[in-house]
Amino acid sequence: xxxxxxxxxxxxxxxxxxxxxxxxxxxxxxxxxxxxxxxxxxxxxxxxxxxxxxxxxxxxxxxxxxxxxxxxxxxxxxxxxxxxxxxxxxxxxxxxxxxxxxxxxxxxxxxxxxxxxxxxxxxxxxxxxxxxxxxxxxxxxxxxxxxxxxxxxxxxxxxxxxxxxxxxxxxxxxxxxxxxxxxxxxxxxxxxxxxxxxxxxxxxxxxxxxxxxxxxxxxxxxxxxxxxxxxxxxxxxxxxxxxxxxxxxxxxxxxxxxxxxxxxxxxxxxxxxxxxxxxxxxxxxxxxxxxxxxxxxxxxxxxxxxxxxxxxxxxxxxxxxxxxx
Amino acid sequence: xxxxxxxxxxxxxxxxxxxxxxxxxxxxxxxxxxxxxxxxxxxxxxxxxxxxxxxxxxxxxxxxxxxxxxxxxxxxxxxxxxxxxxxxxxxxxxxxxxxxxxxxxxxxxxxxxxxxxxxxxxxxxxxxxxxxxxxxxxxxxxxxxxxxxxxxxxxxxxxxxxxxxxxxxxxxxxxxxxxxxxxxxxxxxxxxxxxxxxxxxxxxxxxxxxxxxxxxxxxxxxxxxxxxxxxxxxxxxxxxxxxxxxxxxxxxxxxxxxxxxxxxxxxxxxxxxxxxxxxxxxxxxxxxxxxxxxxxxxxxxxxxxxxxxxxxxxxxxxxxxxxxxxxxx
Numbered sequence: 001x002x003x004x005x006x007x008x009x010x011x012x013x014x015x016x017x018x019x020x021x022x023x024x025x026x027x028x029x030x031x032x033x034x035x036x037x038x039x040x041x042x043x044x045x046x047x048x049x050x051x052x053x054x055x056x057x058x059x060x061x062x063x064x065x066x067x068x069x070x071x072x073x074x075x076x077x078x079x080x081x082x083x084x085x086x087x088x089x090x091x092x093x094x095x096x097x098x099x100x101x102x103x104x105x106x107x108x109x110x111x112x113x114x115x116x117x118x119x120x121x122x123x124x125x126x127x128x129x130x131x132x133x134x135x136x137x138x139x140x141x142x143x144x145x146x147x148x149x150x151x152x153x154x155x156x157x158x159x160x161x162x163x164x165x166x167x168x169x170x171x172x173x174x175x176x177x178x179x180x181x182x183x184x185x186x187x188x189x190x191x192x193x194x195x196x197x198x199x200x201x202x203x204x205x206x207x208x209x210x211x212x213x214x215x216x217x218x219x220x221x222x223x224x225x226x227x228x229x230x231x232x233x234x235x236x237x238x239x240x241x242x243x244x245x246x247x248x249x250x251x252x253x254x255x256x257x258x259x260x261x262x263x264x265x266x267x268x269x270x271x272x273x274x275x276x277x278x279x280x281x282x283x284x285x286x287x288x289x290x291x292x293x294x295x296x297x298x299x300x301x302x303x304x305x306x307x308x309x310x311x312x313x314x315x316x317x318x319x320x321x322x323x324x325x
Numbered sequence: 326x327x328x329x330x331x332x333x334x335x336x337x338x339x340x341x342x343x344x345x346x347x348x349x350x351x352x353x354x355x356x357x358x359x360x361x362x363x364x365x366x367x368x369x370x371x372x373x374x375x376x377x378x379x380x381x382x383x384x385x386x387x388x389x390x391x392x393x394x395x396x397x398x399x400x401x402x403x404x405x406x407x408x409x410x411x412x413x414x415x416x417x418x419x420x421x422x423x424x425x426x427x428x429x430x431x432x433x434x435x436x437x438x439x440x441x442x443x444x445x446x447x448x449x450x451x452x453x454x455x456x457x458x459x460x461x462x463x464x465x466x467x468x469x470x471x472x473x474x475x476x477x478x479x480x481x482x483x484x485x486x487x488x489x490x491x492x493x494x495x496x497x498x499x500x501x502x503x504x505x506x507x508x509x510x511x512x513x514x515x516x517x518x519x520x521x522x523x524x525x526x527x528x529x530x531x532x533x534x535x536x537x538x539x540x541x542x543x544x545x546x547x548x549x550x551x552x553x554x555x556x557x558x559x560x561x562x563x564x565x566x567x568x569x570x571x572x573x574x575x576x577x578x579x580x581x582x583x584x585x586x587x588x589x590x591x592x593x594x595x596x597x598x599x600x601x602x603x604x605x606x607x608x609x610x611x612x613x614x615x616x617x618x619x620x621x622x623x624x625x626x627x628x629x630x631x632x633x634x635x636x637x638x639x640x641x642x643x644x645x646x647x648x649x650x651x652x653x654x
Contacts, residue, residue: 019492030505141628146621263496
C-alpha cells in the first residue's frame with residue numbers, strides 16, 4: 001500500500017509542477033505589468049520604467065523567467081510584486097488566513113454533511129428527509145457570493161434584534177483591538193462565524209446529497225441484513241458495517257469537493273474582507289502581477305492535489321481491497 | 326396513491342416489453358420487438374420516447390422546472406421589449422428609487438432601469454449556460470469515447486490531461502486570461518474547457534464496457550470504420566447519460582459564469598450578466614437591496630429550475646438509478 005500511495009504522491013507532485021508552469025506562462029503572456037506605470041499621468045521618466053522592467057526580468061524569455069522564479073520559490077523566495085515588494089513577506093499571513101478558513105470549512109462541511117446524509121437516508125421519505133433534500137438543492141443552486149451577501153443581511157437583522165453587535169462581517173479581527181487573550185479570542189470568533197457558515201453550507205449540501213444516496217445503497221444490501229441476522233443491533237450494524245461502506249464513495253468526492261471549497265473561499269474572502277490568498281489573487285489579476293498569481297496557483301494546486309492524495313489514503317484505509325494492490 | 330400505483334404498473338408492463346429493444350441488445354431503435362401484438366393481452370408497448378415523456382411528466386418538480394426555465398427565457402427576451410425603458414436610458418427624475426409602477430425593479434444611482442438591466446443580464450447568463458452545456462457535453466463525448474475506444478497512449482494522455490485540469494480551479498485560470506477578453510463569446514469555450522472533465526471520465530468508463538459488447542464487435546468485424554461505430558453504436562447507448570450531463574453542466578456553467586462576472590473576470594461592459602449586476606449592487610446592497618435582490622433571485626431560480634429538470638430527466642431516462650446517485654460532473 002505504501003508503494004501505491006508513494007507512486008500517487010509522485011504523480012501529484014508532477015501535476016502541481018506542470019499546473020504552476022502553465023499558469024505562469026499564461027499569466028506572463030496575457031499580463032502587461034508595466035501598464036499601470038506607463039498609463040500614469042504625468043508619465044514617469046523612461047528610466048523608471050526601464051528599471052522596473054529590469055527588476056521584473058521582463059526582457060528574458062518566459063521559460064527563463066519561470067526557471068528563475070521557480071528555483072527561487074523552492075528556496076522560499078517568490079519574487080517581487082509589480083510595486084516592488086517581496087511576495088514572501090505577505091505570503092505567510094495570507095496563507096494562514098486562507099488555511100484557517102479552508103480547514104474549518106472542510107471539517108465542518110464533511111462532518112455535518114455526512115451526518116445529515118446518513119440521517120436523511122435512515123429516515124428516507126420522512127418530512128426531515130424532504131426538508132434537507134430541498135435545502136441542499138436550494139443551497140447548491142445558490143452561488144457562494146449571493147449566500148455570503150444574504151448572510152450579511154441576516155447578521156444585520158440579528159444584531160439589531162440583539163441590540164449589540166454580536167456578529168461581525170468585515171475583516172477577521174476588529175482593527176486596533178485591545179484586550180486580553182480571551183477577549184481577543186472571542187473577537188476572532190465573532191468575525192469567524194459568518195464566513196465559516198458561508199463556506200460550510202455549500203460543503204454540507206454537497207456531501208449530504210452524495211452521502212444520502214451512498215447510504216441508501218448500503219441500507220438495502222445483503223451484508224447489512226446478515227449483520228443484523230447474526231445478532232447485531234440495528235444501530236451497531238448501521239454504524240459498524242453500513243456507514244463504513246457508505247463512506248468509501250465520499251473519499252473520491254473529497255478531492256473534487258475541496259476544489260469547490262477553494263473556489264468558494266475566493267468569494268468569501270472578498271466579501272468578508274479577509275486578506276487571504278483568494279483575495280490576493282483577485283487583486284493580483286487587477287494589477288496584472290505574474291509572480292503573485294503564480295504563487296497563489298502553486299498554493300492552490302498543492303492543496304488540491306494534497307486533498308487528492310488524502311482521498312487516496314482515505315480510500316485505502318476504508319477499502320481493504322485497495323491495500324492489497 | 327392508487328393512480329400512482331397503477332401508473333407504476335403500466336410502466337413496468339411497458340418496460341418489460343419495450344425496454345429490451347434498447348438494453349438487452351444494446352442498440353437503440355433496432356426494432357426487434359413486434360410493436361403490435363404483445364403476449365398476454367398487454368396493450369401495445371409504448372415507444373421508448375413516449376415512455377420517457379410519460380415518466381418525465383409524472384416528475385412534478387421536473388415539469389415545474391421546465392416551465393420556469395422556458396418562462397425565464399421568454400421574459401428575458403420579451404421583457405425589454407415590453408418595458409418603456411431601454412438599457413441605455415437614464416431617468417433623471419429618479420435616482421436610486423425602490424421598485425414602483427414606473428420602474429418595476431427600481432432604479433440605480435444614475436437612474437438606470439434595474440428591470441431592463443436584469444433582463445439583459447439574464448439573457449447573457451442563460452445563453453452562456455446553455456452553450457457551455459452543449460459544447461462541454463459534445464467535447465466530453467468525443468474525447469471520452471475516442472480515448473476509450475482506441476485505448477493505449479490516447480487513453481493515458483486523456484486521463485492525465487483531465488487530472489491536470491482538475492488540479493487547477495477554472496476560476497484561477499480564466500481569471501488569468503481575463504485581461505485579454507474583449508467579447509463574452511470567449512467565455513463560452515473557456516468555461517466549456519473546464520466543464521467536460523468529469524463527464525469525459527464517465528463516458529470513457531461506459532465506452533470501455535460497450536466496446537466489448539457483441540453488437541460493437543459485430544460491426545467491427547463487418548468492417549465498419551471506427552468513427553462510424555462510435556457515432557452509430559456507442560454514443561446512442563449513452564444518450565441518457567449525456568442528456569442528464571448536459572443539463573447538470575448548464576446549471577454549473579451559469580454558476581461559474583456569474584461567479585467570474587462577479588469578480589470582474591467574466592462578461593465585460595457594455596455587456597452585462599447576473600453576476601455583474603449583483604456585484605454592482607453589492608456596494609449599496611444593505612441600504613438599497615433591490616439593486617441585487619432581483620438579479621440574485623432570478624439567478625437562483627434559473628439554476629434551481631435547471632437542476633430540477635435534470636433530476637426529472639434522470640428519473641425518466643434512467644429509472645434504475647436512484648436519485649442523485651450518478652456522479653455529478
